[in-house]
Amino acid sequence: MDTDFLSSGGLVLTGCAAAFVLATCLSKNTPVKQFISRFAVNVRADCRLDESVYHEFRSLDIYRDGQHEQIDYVYVSCFGIFVVATPNYQGRIWGDDGNGMWTHKFHKSKTLFPNPLLKNQQYIRILAEKLHLPTRVFSSVVVFPGNCQFQTMMPDNVTEDSDFAEYISQYTETVLTPEEVKQIREVLEGYEFDVVFNRHRFESHV
Numbered sequence: 661m662d663t664d665f666l667s668s669g670g671l672v673l674t675g676c677a678a679a680f681v682l683a684t685c686l687s688k689n690t691p692v693k694q695f696i697s698r699f700a701v702n703v704r705a706d707c708r709l710d711e712s713v714y715h716e717f718r719s720l721d722i723y724r725d726g727q728h729e730q731i732d733y734v735y736v737s738c739f740g741i742f743v744v745a746t747p748n749y750q751g752r753i754w755g756d757d758g759n760g761m762w763t764h765k766f767h768k769s770k771t772l773f774p775n776p777l778l779k780n781q782q783y784i785r786i787l788a789e790k791l792h793l794p795t796r797v798f799s800s801v802v803v804f805p806g807n808c809q810f811q812t813m814m815p816d817n818v819t820e821d822s823d824f825a826e827y828i829s830q831y832t833e834t835v836l837t838p839e840e841v842k843q844i845r846e847v848l849e850g851y852e853f854d855v856v857f858n859r860h861r862f863e864s865h866v
Contacts, residue, residue: 708825713737720851722786731783736844739831743783744801745776754811776802791844797835801827
């Protein structure tokens with residue numbers, strides 16, 4: 661047996677490939693479809709982004725306009741903070757960065773949904789204020805599942821899941837020091853959904 665294959669990360673890559681096969685099979689199951697978009701983004705990040713460089717936070721709780729909202733993903737690195745939205749829409753997508761609403765059409769169903777780029781910009785402003793950072797260190801990314809088709813010209817930061825990790829990897833300029841990354845991670849850990857949920861549940865019983 662080639663033990664170098666196992667020790668060099670080959671096993672991890674094999675596991676990622678198996679995960680994609682499983683996701684493809686499960687995507688035929690209607691109740692599971694809503695989870696596939698985020699699953700695909702997460703798998704690609706795990707497989708292609710160095711976790712010692714890109715620190716992932718899922719479902720960060722943000723309090724905005726009197727309501728709690730969750731940011732799908734945030735990746736913190738010395739190359740910046742990436743705020744990632746993962747709208748789960750199949751079919752055809754129309755929109756641009758200026759419109760308040762985008763259009764989604766799948767078979768005969770046609771719906772409108774809030775512009776994810778604008779929502780990300782709102783999240784970035786909130787995070788920048790909480791972290792006392794300039795907005796220039798943040799980047800907004802919107803990731804759709806691979807089975808959607810863009811019907812209008814999309815900006816570069818709107819991608820399919822297959823291009824997600826490659827897009828983030830384009831950022832190579834260092835904008836945060838290791839100490840700043842450490843401090844940011846410590847703050848964001850307090851905004852993870854499970855932490856916030858458990859804290860509110862505890863406070864409601866006090």
